[in-house]
Amino acid sequence: MIVENVINEIGRSLEGVLAFYNLTKSEVNFEISEPHVKDFGDFSTNICFLLAKKLKKSPFEIADHIVNTILPTNSIFMNKDGLIESVSFLNPGFINFKINNKVFVREFFKEVANNPKFEPENKNFSNSNELILIEHTSVNPNKALHVGHLRNAVIGDCLYRILRTAGKDVRVINYIDDSGVQVADIIVGFKHAGFSTKVDDQEVSKEKIKFDHYCGNEIYVKTNDLYKSRPDLEIKRKMILKELENPESETSLFTQTIVDRVLKDQLKTCWNLRCRYDLLCFESQIVQSNLWTDIFSILRDNEIIYYEKVGKNAGCWVYKSEKEGDKILVRSDLTLTYFAKDIPFAVWKLGFLRNPFDYDIYANQWDTSILYRTNIKKNRYKALEADSDFGNEPMIDFNRISKVVTIIDLRQERLQNLLVEILGKLGMDSKYKYLGYEPVILSQSSLDSLGISGEDKKSLHMSGRKGIYIEADRALSILEERSKVETRKRNPELSEEEIAFISKEISISALRYFFIKFDLEKMITFDINESLSLEGDTASYIQYAYARGKRVEDKNTEASILKKQDKIGNKIEILDFSPTEIELIKHVCRYDIELKQAGKNIDPKVLSKYLFQLATMFNNFYEKSPILKEKNELLANYRALILNSTLEILKLCMNIIGITPLMRM
RNA sequence: GGGUUCAUAGUUCAGCAUGGAUAGAAUGACUGCUUGCGGAGCAGCCGGUCGAGGGUUCAAAUCCCUCUGGACCCGCCA
Numbered sequence: 035m036i037v038e039n040v041i042n043e044i045g046r047s048l049e050g051v052l053a054f055y056n057l058t059k060s061e062v063n064f065e066i067s068e069p070h071v072k073d074f075g076d077f078s079t080n081i082c083f084l085l086a087k088k089l090k091k092s093p094f095e096i097a098d099h100i101v102n103t104i105l106p107t108n109s110i111f112m113n114k115d116g117l118i119e120s121v122s123f124l125n126p127g128f129i130n131f132k133i134n135n136k137v138f139v140r141e142f143f144k145e146v147a148n149n150p151k152f153e154p155e156n157k158n159f160s161n162s163n164e165l166i167l168i169e170h171t172s173v174n175p176n177k178a179l180h181v182g183h184l185r186n187a188v189i190g191d192c193l194y195r196i197l198r199t200a201g202k203d204v205r206v207i208n209y210i211d212d213s214g215v216q217v218a219d220i221i222v223g224f225k226h227a228g229f230s231t232k233v234d235d236q237e238v239s240k241e242k243i244k245f246d247h248y249c250g251n252e253i254y255v256k257t258n259d260l261y262k263s264r265p266d267l268e269i270k271r272k273m274i275l276k277e278l279e280n281p282e283s284e285t286s287l288f289t290q291t292i293v294d295r296v297l298k299d300q301l302k303t304c305w306n307l308r309c310r311y312d313l314l315c316f317e318s319q320i321v322q323s324n325l326w327t328d329i330f331s332i333l334r335d336n337e338i339i340y341y342e343k344v345g346k347n348a349g350c351w352v353y354k355s356e357k358e359g360d361k362i363l364v365r366s367d368l369t370l371t372y373f374a375k376d377i378p379f380a381v382w383k384l385g386f387l388r389n390p391f392d393y394d395i396y397a398n399q400w401d402t403s404i405l406y407r408t409n410i411k412k413n414r415y416k417a418l419e420a421d422s423d424f425g426n427e428p429m430i431d432f433n434r435i436s437k438v439v440t441i442i443d444l445r446q447e448r449l450q451n452l453l454v455e456i457l458g459k460l461g462m463d464s465k466y467k468y469l470g471y472e473p474v475i476l477s478q479s480s481l482d483s484l485g486i487s488g489e490d491k492k493s494l495h496m497s498g499r500k501g502i503y504i505e506a507d508r509a510l511s512i513l514e515e516r517s518k519v520e521t522r523k524r525n526p527e528l529s530e531e532e533i534a535f536i537s538k539e540i541s542i543s544a545l546r547y548f549f550i551k552f553d554l555e556k557m558i559t560f561d562i563n564e565s566l567s568l569e570g571d572t573a574s575y576i577q578y579a580y581a582r583g584k585r586v587e588d589k590n591t592e593a594s595i596l597k598k599q600d601k602i603g604n605k606i607e608i609l610d611f612s613p614t615e616i617e618l619i620k621h622v623c624r625y626d627i628e629l630k631q632a633g634k635n636i637d638p639k640v641l642s643k644y645l646f647q648l649a650t651m652f653n654n655f656y657e658k659s660p661i662l663k664e665k666n667e668l669l670a671n672y673r674a675l676i677l678n679s680t681l682e683i684l685k686l687c688m689n690i691i692g693i694t695p696l697m698r699m
Numbered sequence: 700g701g702g703u704u705c706a707u708a709g710u711u712c713a714g715c716a717u718g719g720a721u722a723g724a725a726u727g728a729c730u731g732c733u734u735g736c737g738g739a740g741c742a743g744c745c746g747g748u749c750g751a752g753g754g755u756u757c758a759a760a761u762c763c764c765u766c767u768g769g770a771c772c773c774g775c776c777a
Contacts (some may be wrong), residue, residue, distance in 0.1 A: 577739085
């Protein structure tokens with residue numbers, strides 16, 4: 035869009051300046067940014083500071099020379115009808131560029147008339163030779179999701195939407211550890227501690243209860259308590275873990291049914307929050323696939339891992355890291371450590387090993403897409419058949435993988451570093467990226483409301499095992515109730531169904547926005563009251579801006595008439611647009627720049643900041659620039675066009691973050 | 700003990716990657732704004748030794764070092 039064009043234009047002319055000094059961009063990597071103070075101009079550059087060292091002159095002197103001697107020879111700045119109105123320089127040595135607002139506004143309306151929906155130019159990403167895999171959520175299937183898991187899921191899902199919108203081909207994986215200790219714990223509960231599996235919504239209590247909540251709150255927590263008084267249960271757990279190695283064993287079959295029930299309930303929560311996935315990868319399948327034996331021999335033969343004969347790790351296979359020290363992969367009893375299990379999966383995602391999986395349909399999702407699950411290939415013919423379920427191309431074309439992103443709690447950073455080291459020795463580290471985020475902790479007042487004592491600490495990390503958490507479903511329903519009260523108050527004429535629908539969308543949006551607006555490296559303290567606010571820097575603020583704007587648009591049809599008559603540009607010169615309006619237009623035009631930035635930095639926060647700012651500027655415009663009440667018809671029509679385009683961009687960004695654009699609220 | 704990371708307004712946080720002009724939001728407190736497109740809003744006001752100290756630089760919230768305080772990681776647990 036226009037702003038990006040202007041920046042590129044300025045960039046080219048500055049490269050011309052460098053040419054004057056016989057320098058190039060690679061030698062002087064100048065930046066074009068926006069000054070904090072609007073009066074200085076729309077853009078500024080630091081080129082003089084960089085040149086100062088090379089030319090041994092003061093930045094101010096250089097700025098003077100560039101602005102008064104070099105730039106005037108450049109036609110871009112001589113043209114009175116060009117987008118750049120003036121170039122100036124200021125104290126330490128900044129060169130500031132000012133946009134010609136009249137020209138800019140005219141160009142903007144021309145562009146809006148051509149592409150009012152801001153549709154991207156090409157959308158056929160399936161032909162792209164790049165494929166990005168994102169793994170997120172990956173919660174153990176023995177409990178319900180809590181608000182900490184939500185941070186993971188929402189970051190991952192927003193990243194998916196950002197990359198997808200930017201035209202990338204992306205697949206989302208959810209990794210299911212269905213054969214680890216955490217699952218074994220609840221199997222112990224069912225088989226040896228007397229917990230019933232028959233909780234079909236009513237049996238445990240009179241209220242409906244989801245199976246994942248039942249497993250997490252009742253069985254997981256209570257079974258873990260029991261270990262203290264009943265050591266026999268720990269022995270049972272060991273036996274169960276052993277039995278799980280055989281996929282045909284009775285225990286395995288039973289576990290599969292339990293995992294399936296929990297997983298379906300977990301997915302309900304995720305889908306409820308508008309997350310979606312392409313593929314579920316089961317740990318048990320990876321174990322059966324023998325991917326481990328393949329990668330193990332490669333690691334052994336390349337002397338990346340060693341067998342320890344003496345010392346404290348005698349009898350183990352060990353990776354020796356220069357930075358992190360020794361890390362055991364295979365214990366002396368030949369079982370694999372948690373860390374080792376991650377390697378075959380990572381290597382499979384990168385397409386380094388053969389693909390042993392078929393893809394079977396697991397479920398239909400809220401967005402009508404199909405969720406697949408891995409299944410060990412029974413034979414070749416079956417494999418071909420399964421691939422054809424996903425159109426003509428395989429579900430994941432491992433030849434095209436350009437990046438694998440894993441969204442993961444920063445507490446696992448050390449292990450991820452080790453993994454990257456090992457991948458590096460196999461020559462694959464450049465494609466592997468882990469995106470770490472700090473965990474979510476519970477505030478004092480949240481702990482109080484849960485009846486948990488934080489002892490002398492003000493906040494606590496969540497723990498599924500200890501029962502210290504707020505379930506995602508619970509946070510959502512609290513928010514939903516609050517939104518209902520507000521919505522009902524404001525819209526007494528709406529039916530309960532309509533109010534329920536609106537409140538649900540408000541609560542989902544609020545929760546999603548809350549989890550991406552913070553820096554990934556910042557711990558989030560979840561407070562049951564303050565975190566679930568609907569005012570200020572929240573999704574509701576953005577939705578409210580959209581709803582009231584939409585309301586005006588509905589009542590005003592002039593804009594579309596104007597577009598049809600194609601009068602754009604005709605009388606525009608006689609109109610005076612206010613600074614508020616011009617600022618808004620300029621911000622609207624930054625959409626593609628911000629989207630690129632978010633994708634490049636792999637950071638959804640970039641977009642949420644942009645969106646909030648856009649909503650703020652729009653609310654400003656809404657207050658100051660009436661449309662329906664404006665007597666100057668031409669001006670009203672042009673304002674309506676600004677309204678249209680702002681709403682379009684708002685909607686695009688809201689969809690990327692997963693905030694529902696509402697007509698009423 | 701070794702390592703990673705964080706510290707900015709009463710509170711919650713942007714800004715730091717790539718040093719640059721007067722450090723920004725939100726919230727809270729206070730004051731206004733509704734015959735005017737929806738007040739989940741708008742405008743105003745209050746609020747800062749950017750944890751402390753040193754260094755590099757023409758220039759440091761931003762880079763380097765030390766210190767203080769918090770969080771996390773460092774297992775033949777996951």
